[in-house]
Amino acid sequence: MATSIAMVMGRRLCSNIKLIRFKFEQKSDRINRIIRFREKNSTHSLTLTVAGTTYGISLGLLGLNFGKKQETDALTQKYRDARLAHMKRDLKLADDLYHECLKLASELAEAKEITEDKFVTARTLMYDGLADIAMQTGDIETAEVLYKDTMKGCLQQGMDVTHNTIVEISLKLASIYAIIGKKEEAEEGFVFCIQTQTPKLADKVEKLTEKAPEGAKTPTMELTETEKDTASLLGMALSSYGRFLLYEKRYTEALPMFEKSLMYAENVLGTNSNQYLVVLNDIATLYIVTKNLTEAEKLLKKGIEISKSSNLGEGATLFCNLGAIYLRKGEVMSATSTCKKGLDYAKKFDHKMAINMAEACLQKAATLNPPKK
16 A cells, blocks of 8 residues: 555656657757856755755666676766765866766767667766765756656666655655745655655564563564665655754644654664664754753764764764753853753864854853842
8 A cells, every 4th residue: 555655655756757769869968057057066065955955875877877887988987976076065076077078968969989878877877976076066947857857867768666765766856945935845755755665674663672581682674785775865864854843833744754764763773873863863952842851852962872882973962962962951051061062062073063163052051140149
């Protein structure tokens, strides 16, 4: 049942994508205009977090490749160079290299030196990279167009609508819709991703939730590499949807999303990971806005201890939110001390968002008089 729902939603999500074959001589005027615009406006700053989170993994376009030859051709090597620059966050170089790849692929296709399938694959990979850069630099409109064309290329390659790559792109599009206020499309996208991924891991979750004998070790998921990708995507979809629901003040719906996401973060990445702390902080934030400060404080302190023992940068935001709780409770001295620790932690890991949070907390504390003894 869940799979059929996902298929219906997937078809609706992709309804504007026609499954046609690219022709070598066919050029996308819309994409070419965007590429020309980006070439003229290539200086961007890294400003955007997607729907309140950053993606901890990049699955890439699984199942696509440039061929089975062992040697590395010029196009494949240039693409690898682009991805390397992208991973090193040299966005200007990565952007340039992706465009060079597109130009080289077109030239090879026109000279009949690569097949049509390889040309489609190349364009799809480059659009995916350019779309990620557009998201990272806040160019939402460009990112949306490029992600849709990336999805088109995947489907043209025969990729199933439930494939992890389609789910990854759908999650990015849902996040875009959440940012620009297209609430219906955003929610539809998040639900599609969750409905698609959940059946893939149903057996694993069932075994995990089986009651263990008294005194036995708590079971964990045993996952293949593909299943880890599936679980990671599902965890991100759950947390992203949870934040969407939190923003919409649908608190009772948001909590189970975060709790499920926390379970996947624990089983895929472990409790000593930044992603685990991110979701822990999400739950604490939900408790704060619903005025359950006791539970929020308990979770934040737990996360801070994990961040200290594992040297995790996300601990900075936990310090800041704990300081915010103390402010709400009128404990100004504790708030000041905690936010100072958060600021030191944020500077240590160059966590810019946490730096802003800590400074705002300290400014607020400075405007309040400490309670009289």
